[in-house]
Amino acid sequence: MYALPAAPTPAPQRQTLVGMALATVSIVMLTGGMLAVWLVQRTEALDAGESWLPDGVVIPEVPANVMLIAFVGLCVFAQWAVWSAKRGDRGHTVFALAATAVTALLIINAQAYIYADMGLAISDGIYPAMFYGLTGMFVVLMIIGILFSAVAAFRYSGGRSQDNEIVAAHAMYWYTMAAVFTAVWFVVYVTK
């Protein structure tokens, strides 16, 4: 065995942040790929002279817009957590993380309202299957985010208050989700 000189203790490598950056790339590609297939199918339907939205179906725009606005608040809460964690303010950090999770729950609630209001049966054609596929994937990602907020809050309140990186990674996740929803909102709820 070669005796290479031992290095000093390596500096922190921000592993969680880098891992989260890669995860956000995955999320963007997942949503981007789904939106691309959505647009291809929509174009084909319109080119064939068919209507893309099933007859009689109205997309409720108010809850969709509320979701978009809620994401602004959600990002503010996530950044508040980062700011508080940097200052070592445990109370504010945990409160901001909890507020992020609650706002995310509100967004899921709005999505559930849209499902109920539209009353689409998934077996009614290509649009409902794709609508539930795309927005369902978004809801799954929201649930993962809420679990992430809970883990970050419990770790922080449990005494690992020096670990600011997970709070920053948590914020990065929600910024990505905000970008993802903006794209979904424009394609699904605005251009329809």
Add this chain to the structure above:
Amino acid sequence: MTTLETAEPAATHAEPATPVPGPGSAHHPGAVMVQPPKWLSSTDHKIIGQLYLIGGLLGLFATIAVNVVIGIERIDGGEVTFDDALSQLFDAQRVGLVFGTAIPLALALCVAMVPLQLGARSIAFPRLASLGFWMWLGGLVLNVVSLIANGGTLGGREDMVDLFIASLALMALGATATAGAIATTVLTTRAPGMTMRRVPFFTWSALITSIAIIVVMPVFVGTLVYLFLDHRNARAGFGGNEGIYTWAGWMFTQPATYIFAIPAIGVFAELLPVTFRKRTPARGVMIAGLGLISVAALAAVTQQNVQRLPWSGSELNVDDLGTKAEDLVPYAFFNLLPLLGMVIVILMGLVLAKPQKGVRPNLNPGFSFAFFGYGMVFVGMLGTVLYAVDDLALQGTVFEEAVLIYIVYGAVLGVMGGIAYWAPKLWGSAPSAGKLAPLALLGVLATVLASFPHYIAGFLDQPAGPVYDNDDLAIWNILILVGHALMGLTVLAFIGLLLSSNRTRDDERNAAGDDPWDGQTLEWATASPAPGDNFVDVPVVHSAEPLLDLKAARHPAATTDGSSN
């Protein structure tokens, strides 16, 4: 802090005391101690890598068996024996080659070796890497179940078709999880002093593949979500069963599959300077070559089965030039750029292979496999360049299958080269170069026989299915069958050699030693086999070849020339 005393009191008698079983003891009468095997939940990257390796080799054997059955079906081109299971056989072939063989074998080598090459004590997110393996394995098992139970793209049982789609998504998510761990390791856990330019070539290839997987697999999963929901419900927009391959088949065609062959090319690039005992000049050029192959990832995310070139020479005129350029640019970008990357790698190899006075090549057991693996992947890429030209009318023939087999079997040979080269670090034993070289020749013969006849048959218009009406084609199909059988034999013999050298590793003559191939990179600085946490001390590096630096300091006369970064 409270410390619980668990030790038994020392015996006071002169006689050796018989241990009295305590409540927590494994010998307690009536106690049932069920301990899961250590490897089941291990977070040691070497064990996770070996699990992927075993899974990949099993997948390879199963795929070879499927290829042999398809080969038997094609011998006379007439009556089909397995008519009911034909679509499942072809699904098993495609899924087996890509998800059952190429992906797990590529990830196996990356997970097992990347932290060692970086001087890291462990892989980043080891539980994520492990979870990725179990998701992949679960997906593979479910995929096999669905195919056996009349599932697959054209399967007759609807729930099994759904299971087939879901299992593909599970395998894709598993591969993404493991790729995330590998990429994070390369980006964050390098030894002090190891800048990205000093990262070994194989690790670079692992990073490129991992990022490609992270980019490509989510797109594949998203498509599968739509296909699953549509197939389970309306079947209105994706063409039902037939639509599955139309919409998700791009993952099983070229150039998308190149991304799983990049680690095999990385092994070749890694072994070049070791074999020719030189420092690599202009490392950036080699890294750029490896990176160019990853253009395939961009080809994959466009979700096209073929990057087609609808060119007709007779119509080439000034008026059509704009249209032709529109076709030519994506064709050249996605089919020729990866090939250019391969050319750059081999040119760098020629620079390193230039004879130098007093320096004899160091023929290690992995090089022959890695070299032939590179060659086979290269021929597969050349095939893709031809396949995409519409005017050659190769689409829909067996040519496409031949290209896929060239790429995957080539990648398998490259990975086998890596396993032979790094066997000392994984198991402490070194397989004999003399025995492995003829096996590599057998492997290349097997790959050529299993693919090249279908290049010829493709030009002779043999359709992709099992039936053809031209009797002259039979000979090519018999050769294909022989090729697949020989590939099975090669892999079996390779495993036999590894096991045999492993069994005799305690014999001093067969013990590998810590640096048996005169290595240049950090993994050769630790013991063979590598201990659980890889390195006693995290080493500091000052160049891309830290071990050469050390050897040069000890024996200045024996140093090799060349610059380093």
